[in-house]
Amino acid sequence: MKGWRRRQARRRAASALAVGLLLVMATVALAAQQEQVLRVDLQEWQLGFRTVEVQGGRLRVEVVNGGRLHHAFEIRGPVGGAGFTVATETLQPGQRAVLVLELPAGEYEVFCPVPGHAQAGMTGRLVVRAGG
Numbered sequence: 607m608k609g610w611r612r613r614q615a616r617r618r619a620a621s622a623l624a625v626g627l628l629l630v631m632a633t634v635a636l637a638a639q640q641e642q643v644l645r646v647d648l649q650e651w652q653l654g655f656r657t658v659e660v661q662g663g664r665l666r667v668e669v670v671n672g673g674r675l676h677h678a679f680e681i682r683g684p685v686g687g688a689g690f691t692v693a694t695e696t697l698q699p700g701q702r703a704v705l706v707l708e709l710p711a712g713e714y715e716v717f718c719p720v721p722g723h724a725q726a727g728m729t730g731r732l733v734v735r736a737g738g
């Protein structure tokens with residue numbers, strides 16, 4: 607069962623990667639079922655983007671720790687709104703995580719919550735547009 611799940615996850619990651627490569631802006635891709643995919647490659651000391659925009663609707667956030675240290679990915683916002691926080695668990699190098707979300711329109715802070723990492727540059731902005 608565990609091996610099967612891992613294979614499924616790998617296949618899903620591979621197809622998401624293929625979709626991402628088709629577009630110049632590889633970070634946001636509209637998948638077949640109108641689910642947007644945001645790929646986040648955690649590195650020392652960046653998220654792979656500074657600002658990323660998505661349409662409202664179902665968003666699949668695929669996070670990989672491509673770095674050499676442990677990292678995680680957190681979304682907090684919307685800025686000026688009621689606000690909530692969602693985060694992956696702490697990921698070891700090479701480890702992946704997926705968050706499937708429907709975020710209200712607005713601006714969100716995204717960052718690595720490991721102490722000191724956001725300050726070192728692992729921070730960015732996610733803008734969710736209305737509609738979608």
Ligand SMILES: [Cu+2]
Nearest residue numbers: 677718720723
């Ligand atoms: Cu980090």
